[in-house]
Amino acid sequence: MAVAGVSLHADPAGALYWPEHGLLAIADLHLEKGSSFAARGQLLPPYDTAATLERLTQLIALYAPRVLVALGDSFHDGGGPERLSGIDRDAIKALQRGREWIWITGNHDPDPSDGIGGSFHAELHIAPLTFRHLPTGAHGEVCGHLHPAARIAYRGRSVRRRCFAGDERRIVMPAFGTFTGGLNVREAVFCDLFGTLAFTAHMLGDDRLYTFPAKRCLAD
């Protein structure tokens, strides 16, 4: 997958790897979303943070990145870091060991937090790419926030999956969090961002990506 002339490896787990910089990016972890709902009266399973970190651990073992970039909304709300269980907190610390860990701030977690390591940035430039949470449509942008998902129907069956949504100039990453839903790429916001429907959805399969032009994807 090429963005602004840079060749990136897109992993079907929903991560991007930039080999030249040893950089692994994931977006929208939404850690502690379960407990965030629970605090408001809906007692969703409290296993989402552990499940998300487990998948992240596998990715990190696979790529052994020098830099990890979490593209914002890493926690579902500002109280998330405090609600982390001791085990999950330790798991994050273990993952951070031996590498640079960058928390990009998002709209769900706009402020830096104590006790979760790493450094906090509004965005990260490594020419020619810019890593940030909210998409602006700028050239060379790698962002999150939108949770893109695409739907394909074929022979009376319908498959909806998270996806990367991008063209050769910028890319929106899928949400990585276990409890994150997806926003259909046929929603107007994507067309507005890319200026046309001439972008591509790379849907996450079990062990590979499936690529479809956005025009071929269906609305929900």
Added chain:
Amino acid sequence: MGEVKRKLSTGRGIWREGGLHTLYISPLKALAVDIARNLEIPVREMGLKVRLETRTGDTPASKRQRQRRDPPDILLTTPEQLALLLATADAPYLFSSLKRVVLDELHSLVTSKRGDLLSLGLARLSALAPQMTAIGLSATVAEPDDLRRFLMPQPIEGERLADLVLGQAGAQPHVQILDTDEHLPWAGHSARHALGEIYNLIKTHKTTLVFVNTRSQAEFLFQELWRANDDNLAIALHHGSLDVAQRRRVEHAMAGGKLRAVVCTSSLDLGVDWGDVDLVVNVGAPKGSSRLLQRIGRSNHRLDEPSQAVLVPANRFEVLECRAALDAVAENAQDTPPLRTGALDVLAQHILGRACGEPFFADDVYDEVRAAAPYVALARADFDAALDFVATGGYALKAYERFAKFRQGQDGRWRITHPRVAQAYRMNVGTIVEADMIKVRLVRSRTSGALIPRGGRLLGEVEEYFIETLTPGDTFVFAGEILKYETLVEDEVYVSRSNATDPKVPAYEGGKFPLSTYLAARVRSLLAQPEDWRALPDQVREWLEIQEWRSLLPGPRDLLVETFPRATKHYLVCYPFEGRLAHQTLGMLLTRRLERLRMKPLGFVANEYALAVWGLGDLAPRIERGELSLAKLFDEDMLGDDLEEWLAESALMKRTFRTCAIIAGLIARRFPGEEKSRRQLTISTDLVYDVLRKHQPDHLLLRAARADAATGLLDVRRLGEMLSRIKGRIVHKALDHVSPLAVPVLLEIGRETVYGEASDAILAEAADELIKEAMS
């Protein structure tokens, strides 16, 4: 009933005149309203000082409030309303004076989760009003003792049965199968061939009820009857997706004797009194003998005169089913399913309701709950798990103590932590979880590039999950027409008429009942006994005779497996007769196994009687060489790991789970008209399902969903019984071409859904097609 009401405490330091005397509970709102109307007349005529009122979801809030302060003597209501009343602080006041509970059409309640909820309500009533007696009414019941246990609070040891009062048996009904002069179709459910004959029956009777099995059949038949209606007979339509006002109009016209016929679904199955019906026509397969007896009973309400009914089979297999049902009716053989084991999600809902009423000791509620027949064997550990689920989600990881919905106070009683918990309970009460429906609107076809005109005629509603399988341009059958899917506009589907003769996507079939186990056994034994074929129409007899000559007919306990080539594919067809749901599950599991054996299956289709699997390779020589063992292929062990693996991704299982999550109160119900944007804020139960499967496979909701899978959309239990029945009894027949018995199921290809889960394979195929398109 003229006694003076005692003063009773409302539990809030206020004393009022006593509460209810009699509670009448019916499965249908319409039935409660109908009975109230019929009771009011004698009460008025006899000048009795008795107040009777109804209370349903349609009752205005102000009246419902008033009823709690100032209850009538007799209240006619539904199980959901009972649950709501019990979950208020007024419950002791309302019910402690109760003398009588009447449960109408009890057989139809006890076989579902509604029955579980009702049983728990009844147990609570017995605790509040020990003097109360419960009376159950039923005209169709296979095991009266089940209902007798249901009515009584059960002791810990042994069982307690209500008294049994048998009504006078009515005259033997006159039932016949329509002996059509037309060609009998091989497949399909429309009964189009018999339209003229049905119309003539309506013409020669005063009032006819025409029963069908699905809403779309009702729509279709109604339209076709009107097309043939040269005499302008008053023929009406009644089914569950119609607007309430429309249904009420039909019911009134019916009661007033203004209609010649009503085409209806099970929405009219139950005992509403419909005036002077002198003929019942049942179009399609009867599915069960009790269901048929119930429907037949709609005609001629005088006990001394026989009911008149005509069965109209829509295809050849349905002739066999009708014949079997007719014999069952002659013996008055009932086949209502046995009493359920109470569901854990319903228990969770009840426990929350109980806490909304008044604080309680867990031991008391555990004892109370076990008095309900479906929960008599409930283990304390399961009760505690349900309690824990309601309080903090029931997770092994104890993270939510501080967010508990209810907790134990210093006095040992459990009480809710916030009034909004009770509010949420009231919004969510009940066990009926409707699929999300979406309106279908007929528009003119889009000419290239032009905008679709808005505001066409409304055709009805279909389940949202069906629409999700469509791509614009796909054709499908709905409301008796072949329609083309145009687009989705907000919450409506726009479709146009299509000239296609062959719909691309399988038909929409909502609300089918599976063939009862009892009738299935009768059909199998009918097939196995050629001497009984004399009673069958010539066309059907010939069909079976050719089958016997070309292939063979299985014994009543055998499973016939045929293999044959057709066009470019090879087919394996088997005939378990266990209903479409069990066959679908069998098809899923068989194709998984065949795939693993590298036999490359391509797809399968199931109907009520048979299952056809096809692929590119010929299985027959492999079976003969012993490379493929049918005994192993059909071994019961498919219900082990194979089933587990499939459940992980099965869309049907996820739908089952969602229902449990809603009933248990983890996920809020959606209401019609709710904004889509709001829906997107709610979390998908599929994500919750995946996480729980992985991290807490024994969670209460997963256990509830597995219990449902045994009997619901997956019908696993029935499949298991079948697999154990056919052990060592599989008969294989390798043929050169399709057998007569296989024709109906093969004709379903393209009409019925071709099953297979939505998986990576679909994405890969779609992606390949795209590449082909691009290269050509």
